[in-house]
Amino acid sequence: MKFKTIDEVGDLKGKRVILRLDLNVPIVDGGVQDDFRIKKSLPTIEFLRAAGARVIIISHLEGKGGDSLEPVYIYLKKLFPLKFIKNYPSVELTVAIKNLKGGEVLMLENLRLNLGEKANDESFAKELAAMGDLYVNEAFSASHREHASIVGIPKFIPAYAGLLFKKEVENLSRAFQPAKPFLLVLGGAKFETKMPVIEKFLKTADHIFVCGALANNFFREQGYEIGRSLVSEGDFGLKNLLASGKIILPLDVVVQNDKGQLVKMPEQVESGDAIWDAGPAAVTQLKELVGVSRFVLWNGPLGNYEIGFKQGTEELAKIIAESGVESIVGGGDTQSSINSLGLSEKFTFLSTAGGAMLDFLVDETLVGIEALEK
Numbered sequence: 275m276k277f278k279t280i281d282e283v284g285d286l287k288g289k290r291v292i293l294r295l296d297l298n299v300p301i302v303d304g305g306v307q308d309d310f311r312i313k314k315s316l317p318t319i320e321f322l323r324a325a326g327a328r329v330i331i332i333s334h335l336e337g338k339g340g341d342s343l344e345p346v347y348i349y350l351k352k353l354f355p356l357k358f359i360k361n362y363p364s365v366e367l368t369v370a371i372k373n374l375k376g377g378e379v380l381m382l383e384n385l386r387l388n389l390g391e392k393a394n395d396e397s398f399a400k401e402l403a404a405m406g407d408l409y410v411n412e413a414f415s416a417s418h419r420e421h422a423s424i425v426g427i428p429k430f431i432p433a434y435a436g437l438l439f440k441k442e443v444e445n446l447s448r449a450f451q452p453a454k455p456f457l458l459v460l461g462g463a464k465f466e467t468k469m470p471v472i473e474k475f476l477k478t479a480d481h482i483f484v485c486g487a488l489a490n491n492f493f494r495e496q497g498y499e500i501g502r503s504l505v506s507e508g509d510f511g512l513k514n515l516l517a518s519g520k521i522i523l524p525l526d527v528v529v530q531n532d533k534g535q536l537v538k539m540p541e542q543v544e545s546g547d548a549i550w551d552a553g554p555a556a557v558t559q560l561k562e563l564v565g566v567s568r569f570v571l572w573n574g575p576l577g578n579y580e581i582g583f584k585q586g587t588e589e590l591a592k593i594i595a596e597s598g599v600e601s602i603v604g605g606g607d608t609q610s611s612i613n614s615l616g617l618s619e620k621f622t623f624l625s626t627a628g629g630a631m632l633d634f635l636v637d638e639t640l641v642g643i644e645a646l647e648k
Contacts, residue, residue, distance in 0.1 A: 275443055277646035280318065280410050280434045287326035288376050292406035293318070293436070294332050294423050296413035296626065297346045301339030306349045310613055311415065311626045316353070318412050318436040319379065323354065326376035330405055332423055334386045334416065343384050356381055363401055371405055391422050399426025412436030414443070415627035417642025418634070425645040433646050438626070443643065445602060445623035446634055453568035453600055454480060459560070459590070461486030462574030462605060465506035467629065470636045471573070476518060481563055483522045485552050485576045485586070492516065492523050493540050493549075501529070501547035504578075522563070524576075526553030528583065551577030552586035561593050570594055570601045572608060573631060579607035587611045595620035604631035 280291075295315050300307040322329050335343050347358040359367045360383045370380055385391040390398025399422040403409065409427045411417065411434070417424055427433065435443075458479040460468050465488055472482060484492060487504035494500050495512040515521050526539050528551035537553045552560075556576070564570060572594070576586030588611050594601050595617040603612065604625030618624050625631050634640050 275435075275440070277433075277435050277643065279440045280321065280436055283408070283434065286322065289327050289408060290330060290371065290374070290406040291322055291327045292330050292332060292402065292409045292427065292431075293322065294409070294411050294413045294416075294427070296415045297331075297333035297343060298335050298416070299346065301335070301345045304340075305345055307339075308610060308613070309349065310609055310618075312346065312349065314438050314626050315412055315436075318410070318438060319354070321437060322410075323377045323379065328371075328374040328376060329379040330371065330374075331379060331381040332385055332402065333381075333413070334391065334421075334423075335384045336386055341384055341387060343381070347381050350381065354379060359383065367405075385421075385423050392419075394420050394422050394426055396422075396426060396429075398422045400430055403427045403430035406431060409433045410436050411642055411646060412439055414439045414640075414642070415625075415630050417640045418630040420641045424642045428645040428648065435646055441623070442625060442627065443634075446604075446625060446631060447638075448569075448600075448623075449475075449571050449602060449635055450638065452478065452571070455567045456480050456569045456571070457563050457567040458482045459570065459572040460484055460488060460574055461572075461576050461587070462607070463487035463504055463506075463578075465491055465510065466508070467632055468574065469510050471632055472515065472521075474636050475571075476515070476520060479520060479571075480567070481522055482520050483560060483563060485524055485556065486574055487549075487578070488574070489523050489527075490549060492521065493543070496540075498540050499543050499545060499547075500549065501531075501543055501545050503543075503547070503549040522559065524552045524556035525559055526555040527551065528553050528577065528586070550581070551583040557586060557589045557593070560590050564593050564597050564599060567599055570599050570603075571635075572601065572603045573605045573628075575605070575607040575611065579611065584611060588615060591615055591617055604628060 490503045490505045527549045529547035531546045577583035591612045601621045605628045
């Protein structure tokens with residue numbers, strides 16, 4: 275890693291530290307529903323507070339049940355003293371920063387309420403940078419975005435990676451020189467984001483198990499009926515991938531039709547069916563594959579997790595947890611499944627990232643990493 279981390283700075287006492295977190299968590303009925311990302315950020319917050327830094331938290335929230343970070347503020351202020359500033363730049367913010375003492379923390383409202391954030395506006399980045407003496411990126415999961423708070427601020431003040439950011443890079447990098455045999459499991463629905471991962475690891479992975487809605491594209495390529503199932507449009511060169519001999523598809527699937535839920539083999543799917551999960555034979559396939567693997571990289575659920583088809587995903591989580599195999603896992607629904615089962619400590623590393631994890635695996639860097647390195 276060419277970037278420096280916050281624990282390399284030395285004396286932080288009295289320093290104004292702009293801490294970029296990813297607090298983009300699900301908000302339901304005005305409260306935080308999933309606090310996984312928040313908890314993972316706490317060690318860096320506590321490190322800065324203990325070092326006597328004056329901490330200014332910035333983050334974003336989008337499409338998770340509102341556009342205000344106030345519910346996250348309410349969650350955090352139960353853990354440590356915290357002041358929330360809704361409007362900035364403002365006299366209130368200027369006074370609050372001036373009065374901020376070592377070990378104290380301010381938190382600003384959702385960055386994306388300002389159009390300059392997504393536009394990577396230089397003047398907005400300067401405004402943010404002017405608040406602090408140094409910058410810490412602890413938002414690895416947002417560091418694939420070329421936004422002002424990710425790539426803009428480091429142009430103006432010294433920039434460092436947070437403790438979690440460093441762990442993300444170190445652990446995800448294990449996939450580049452994995453123990454063999456190496457099993458890659460890819461699920462979810464966005465074929466265009468997963469396809470580059472398949473291409474990247476086609477040579478190094480021993481087996482690539484494709485599940486979720488991604489498998490539907492392969493079923494269609496094989497000439498099977500996929501009915502009302504989710505599928506990505508486009509020619510992804512699947513014939514060549516299948517010819518590699520490394521792509522493994524579920525032996526059976528759970529479908530829903532007007533008769534209810536049924537388990538079928540892929541060739542038995544009819545026009546009125548919608549494929550929503552992997553079946554029991556597919557789970558057995560995965561158990562056998564995990565059993566002969568020394569390294570497992572997993573991103574994306576086996577079924578449509580959001581509408582309740584969780585069984586396949588949860589079964590795989592239990593299989594990997596019980597196997598003791600070296601395992602790196604990421605993706606929002608995958609994380610949720612593992613956390614809900616209380617199995618997070620059973621995995622080698624559980625990433626906070628989804629899209630950023632995929633981009634890092636493909637490119638071996640992110641724009642946020644490059645901004646820190648410069």
